[in-house]
Amino acid sequence: MIWASVQDTMTGCSSYLVGDELTGQALVVDPLHSKTAAHYVLMAQDLGLSIAYVVDTHTHADHESAARELSEAAQATLALSHRAPVHFAYAPLKEGDRFHLGSVEVEVWEMPGHTPDSLCLVLRDLDRGGEPWLVMTGDVLFVGDVGRPDLGESSEAAVKEAARAQFRSLDRLMELPDYVEVYPAHFGASHCGGLYMSRKYCSTIGYERRYNTLLQARDPDRFVAEQLKFLKPPPENARKVRALNLGAAGSS
Amino acid sequence: MAEPSSMRGLWEDVKTGRVELLDLRPPRAFHHDHVPGSVSAPYRLQGFGPSVAAFLSDRGGPPFALVSDNQIVLDAGREALHDSGFIPEAVLVMRMTEWAEAGLPSVRVPDLSVDHLFTERDQYVVMDVREPYEWRSGVIPGALTLPMGTVPDETRKLDRARRYAIVCAHGNRSQSVASFLADQGFDVMNVAGGMMAWLQAGYPVRETASP
Numbered sequence: 001m002i003w004a005s006v007q008d009t010m011t012g013c014s015s016y017l018v019g020d021e022l023t024g025q026a027l028v029v030d031p032l033h034s035k036t037a038a039h040y041v042l043m044a045q046d047l048g049l050s051i052a053y054v055v056d057t058h059t060h061a062d063h064e065s066a067a068r069e070l071s072e073a074a075q076a077t078l079a080l081s082h083r084a085p086v087h088f089a090y091a092p093l094k095e096g097d098r099f100h101l102g103s104v105e106v107e108v109w110e111m112p113g114h115t116p117d118s119l120c121l122v123l124r125d126l127d128r129g130g131e132p133w134l135v136m137t138g139d140v141l142f143v144g145d146v147g148r149p150d151l152g153e154s155s156e157a158a159v160k161e162a163a164r165a166q167f168r169s170l171d172r173l174m175e176l177p178d179y180v181e182v183y184p185a186h187f188g189a190s191h192c193g194g195l196y197m198s199r200k201y202c203s204t205i206g207y208e209r210r211y212n213t214l215l216q217a218r219d220p221d222r223f224v225a226e227q228l229k230f231l232k233p234p235p236e237n238a239r240k241v242r243a244l245n246l247g248a249a250g251s252s
Numbered sequence: 253m254a255e256p257s258s259m260r261g262l263w264e265d266v267k268t269g270r271v272e273l274l275d276l277r278p279p280r281a282f283h284h285d286h287v288p289g290s291v292s293a294p295y296r297l298q299g300f301g302p303s304v305a306a307f308l309s310d311r312g313g314p315p316f317a318l319v320s321d322n323q324i325v326l327d328a329g330r331e332a333l334h335d336s337g338f339i340p341e342a343v344l345v346m347r348m349t350e351w352a353e354a355g356l357p358s359v360r361v362p363d364l365s366v367d368h369l370f371t372e373r374d375q376y377v378v379m380d381v382r383e384p385y386e387w388r389s390g391v392i393p394g395a396l397t398l399p400m401g402t403v404p405d406e407t408r409k410l411d412r413a414r415r416y417a418i419v420c421a422h423g424n425r426s427q428s429v430a431s432f433l434a435d436q437g438f439d440v441m442n443v444a445g446g447m448m449a450w451l452q453a454g455y456p457v458r459e460t461a462s463p
Contacts, residue, residue: 022363022423022444024280041324046297048278050321073324127445127452 001104001125001133002026002047005183007201008034011063012190014201015040016136016183018123019049020102027053027101028076029121029136030185033064037073040066044074051076052101055093057138058118059084061151061242062191062235068247081110081117087247093119103127111173113166114139114147114192120173134181135205140169142184143198146214149227151192151234151242159231163224170215170223178206191235194227254346256354262317262344263356266290271341272311274304276320276329283427283442285348285360287319288435292428295325301332308338317342361430364417364441366449376417381429382447386421389447390457400425407436419443419450 002019011032017040019026026049028040044051051074056067058081068088071078079099082092097108107122121136139147149162186192187201196213208215217223235241265271266289273290275282282292293304308316318333318340320326326345333340348358369376378395380387381403391397398406400420410416416438420426423446430442443450451457 022449024278038324038328041322042295042297042328045276045278045295045322045325048280048294050278050281074322127449 001123001128002049004043004047005201006032006035006039006043007187008032008063009188010034012186012188012197013063014183014185014187017043017047017049017051018101018104018106019044019047020104023102024049025052025101026050027055027104027106028067028070029055030057030060030138031066031070033066033069035066037066037070040070041074050074053077053079053099053106055079055119055121056084056245057121057136057185058115059086059242059245060185061115061238061245062186064241065245081119083110083112083117085117085246107132109172111138111140111169113149113162113169115152116162116165118147118169120169122176132176132180134183135173135176137173137182137184139185139192140166141173141182141208141212142186142190142193143182143200143203143208144212145193145195145197146170146212146227147192148194148231150231151238154234159228160224163227164220166227167217167220167223173205174209174215176205178204178209180205182208191238194230194232254344254350256350258344259346259351259354259356262319262342263287265317265342270315272308272314272316274316274318274329274340276318276325277322279424280427281321283361283431284363285358286431287351288357288359290319292431293329295320295329295332300329301336304333305336305338313338315341317344319344319346321345321347359431359434361427361434362441363444365444366453366455369417369443369450370453370455375415376441377411377414378417378419378443379429380447381418381420381426386447390451390459392419392447392450393456393458395419400429403429403432407433407438410438412438415439415441417441417443420446422446422448 004017006015015030054071079091093108095110103126105124109120111120150159182203188199266273274293276295380395381400418426418430430440433440
């Protein structure tokens with residue numbers, strides 16, 4: 001497995017490039033418009049890889065995605081949740097789907113909460129073992145925090161329902177073994193988390209299980225109450241950014 | 253999409269030796285499938301311009317062309333060379349599948365899995381191109397041991413009627429050697445994953461081989 005990450009420290013966004021030594025194929029997850037599509041193409045080339053897949057873990061509301069542009073520039077497959085409400089063509093990902101870059105296996109988990117189309121990607125290196133090595137958690141689980149539930153629909157009932165879904169998704173993540181590495185889509189002062197989000201951009205399931213404050217709420221009602229306590233105004237331009245990422249007519 | 257006419261024009265220039273063709277794709281892609289006579293010059297973020305400029309200067313600054321399967325990579329390579337004072341005569345974005353569809357020739361080195369090599373081992377001459385210190389981890393029984401640097405001097409001794417499986421530690425050096433031999437018309441395959449994959453799969457080796 002070849003592994004690289006790209007961070008935008010201004011916005012607290014993380015994106016990832018995973019490749020396979022033998023096939024030379026790479027997957028880019030949550031590419032950032034602020035870094036430009038060309039950056040990822042040249043980075044892959046520098047690592048001796050060609051980008052075969054581009055995935056967004058969900059429709060982002062806080063920053064512009066480069067997924068569509070990158071998939072075109074690299075002639076790669078753009079894959080999104082089948083629930084992604086976007087206005088352009090893509091390969092739909094569903095619960096349990098698995099795709100391979102050589103010995104790297106990517107398993108798709110549908111993890112609604114932060115948004116209805118949120119995905120986590122569970123990665124294995126089949127050359128080394130059959131157990132998961134790491135999980136890209138998108139905006140489901142952060143280091144020290146979890147994704148906020150109010151950036152999709154903002155009515156109180158919808159936010160509560162999203163928080164409840166987030167609880168179930170996090171519960172499911174906690175079924176993974178302690179040693180599995182956690183790579184979220186955000187860190188630091190990102191708009192998508194709450195009070196406790198760490199500036200560190202990766203962690204493990206075991207560390208978060210023990211020390212993530214929001215994971216200590218063991219019943220859904222307490223979790224929802226905790227989430228609601230930390231709500232804050234949506235990021236500036238959230239509506240516009242989301243529309244841009246959806247490819248909505250007239251959004252640019 | 254590359255125009256068949258521009259690919260044919262380029263091939264005419266490469267075939268007759270009028271231009272040197274530099275292929276900017278990653279090494280793996282080049283060794284897998286490339287234009288006969290072209291040179292692997294993988295674009296890198298650091299040092300690409302000066303090293304390719306030195307290569308071209310050594311050759312007396314011949315006219316050259318650049319090829320890649322990606323416009324962004326091609327533009328970055330061209331710019332880096334421009335900064336080093338070298339301007340290509342032609343540039344082309346194309347895929348080798350388009351090249352083949354236009355009826356033009358290519359040099360191919362197929363990958364060979366260790367599983368296939370193990371079951372079909374009597375079909376191949378295994379050539380291990382690692383350095384002598386690496387033989388300690390074990391050598392495939394019956395393999396020729398020819399460290400990469402010695403291969404050019406040994407090609408006279410190779411049998412053109414046989415099929416060669418080239419192996420190294422991870423499959424990178426063997427790829428270069430395999431495409432070098434394929435350029436000379438040998439029937440070669442590259443052992444994907446090299447000795448790492450062979451050993452991980454638990455296939456037999458002879459220990460501490462001395463040639």
